[in-house]
Amino acid sequence: xxxxxxxxxxxxxxxxxxxxxxxxxxxxxxxxxxxxxxxxxxxxxxxxxxxxxxxxxxxxxxxxxxxxxxxxxxxxxxxxxxxxxxxxxxxxxxxxxxxxxxxxxxxxxxxxxxxxxxxxxxxxxxxxxxxxxxxxxxxxxxxxxxxxxxxxxxxxxxxxxxxxxxxxxxxxxxxxxxxxxxxxxxxxxxxxxxxxxxxxxxxxxxxx
Amino acid sequence: xxxxxxxxxxxxxxxxxxxxxxxxxxxxxxxxxxxxxxxxxxxxxxxxxxxxxxxxxx
Numbered sequence: 482x483x484x485x486x487x488x489x490x491x492x493x494x495x496x497x498x499x500x501x502x503x504x505x506x507x508x509x510x511x512x513x514x515x516x517x518x519x520x521x522x523x524x525x526x527x528x529x530x531x532x533x534x535x536x537x538x539x540x541x542x543x544x545x546x547x548x549x550x551x552x553x554x555x556x557x558x559x560x561x562x563x564x565x566x567x568x569x570x571x572x573x574x575x576x577x578x579x580x581x582x583x584x585x586x587x588x589x590x591x592x593x594x595x596x597x598x599x600x601x602x603x604x605x606x607x608x609x610x611x612x613x614x615x616x617x618x619x620x621x622x623x624x625x626x627x628x629x630x631x632x633x634x635x636x637x638x639x640x641x642x643x644x645x646x647x648x649x650x651x652x653x654x655x656x657x658x659x660x661x662x663x664x665x666x667x668x669x670x671x672x673x674x675x676x677x678x679x680x681x682x683x684x685x686x687x688x689x
Numbered sequence: 690x691x692x693x694x695x696x697x698x699x700x701x702x703x704x705x706x707x708x709x710x711x712x713x714x715x716x717x718x719x720x721x722x723x724x725x726x727x728x729x730x731x732x733x734x735x736x737x738x739x740x741x742x743x744x745x746x747x
Contacts, residue, residue, distance in 0.1 A: 500693045504700045511704070554707055558700045565696040667711065674718050681725050688732050 485652075485659035493652035496645075504562045506652055510660035512555040512581070516619050518548030518664060519588060523616035526609035538605040539679075541612050542595065543672045545588055547664055552585040580622040587615050 489506045496502055522544035529537035559578070560570045572578060594611055598604035643650045690698070 500691075500697055503697050507700060507704060550707065550711060554704055557703050557707075561696055561700050561703070565693065663708075667715075670715055674715060674722065677722050678718075678725075681722065681729065684729055685725075685732075688729060688736060 482659045482663055485656040488652040488655050493649050494646065496649070501562065501565050504558065506656045507660075508555065508558040508562055509653070510657040511551055511558060513657055514660045514664045515548050515551035515555050515585075516623065517661060518544050518551055518668075519584070519615060519619055521668075522548060522588075522612050523619075526612035529605060529609045530613070538609065539675055540672060541609060543668055543675060545591055545612060546671070547668055549585070549588050549592075551664065552581075552588065555581065556585065577622065580618070584615065584618045584622045587618060591615070 485506075489503055493503075493506065498505075522541045525537045525541035525544060528534045529541060563572065563578075564570050591608065591611055595604060595608045598607060643653075645653070
């Protein structure tokens with residue numbers, strides 16, 4: 482993360498966008514990480530349903546939890562950037578913004594579903610099915626900018642490759658890798674805590 | 690500080706604060722788990738009974 486920040490502020494050149502282009506290096510990697518977390522949560526949900534992997538339910542839950550946190554960051558950083566660039570905190574007519582909000586709210590509702598059911602196989606199965614449905618929204622949200630007729634939201638990548646200089650692209654790749662590594666670390670940390678909590682609860686029941 | 694610099698600073702500050710809050714919450718949970726482990730260790734010692742003495746290990 483330190484290397485990514487150093488590249489962002491001391492290596493990547495400014496383009497015609499000026500200093501606010503620095504927001505791109507954090508906003509887009511956060512959005513990609515949110516998609517990755519939701520995708521990982523969906524994959525674990527599939528494993529739970531398919532292989533009946535007992536650990537997969539908790540792994541899916543933790544991944545979606547992290548995805549929602551990165552989703553909040555995507556919306557907040559995007560809004561601040563939009564306020565500067567477009568003069569508005571939010572533009573409802575933009576398909577990509579709207580679809581990301583739908584995806585985010587969909588996964589927020591995952592927690593409402595999960596905690597409205599008693600712990601057990603029914604909760605695990607319904608949560609897994611719900612998480613899998615959300616995965617369908619990810620490509621729709623990512624590709625929305627291609628389907629959109631209005632292009633207020635900047636396009637960083639098109640069929641010809643990245644629309645940026647080599648040094649900017651390198652900085653962007655390092656920032657993405659750093660954000661994914663940070664998410665992986667937080668995922669393992671939260672998962673270890675949850676598993677320990679679960680084991681302690683079982684131990685308490687055995688002792689009492 | 691120019692308006693542009695303020696917006697850039699705001700974005701990075703928000704990210705830092707949210708991640709800090711997340712790590713802080715996780716740290717609080719881990720502290721609770723440490724307390725739980727200590728409590729369960731005490732419970733295990735009590736259940737072992739007064740007639741059985743602890744044996745030094747190592």
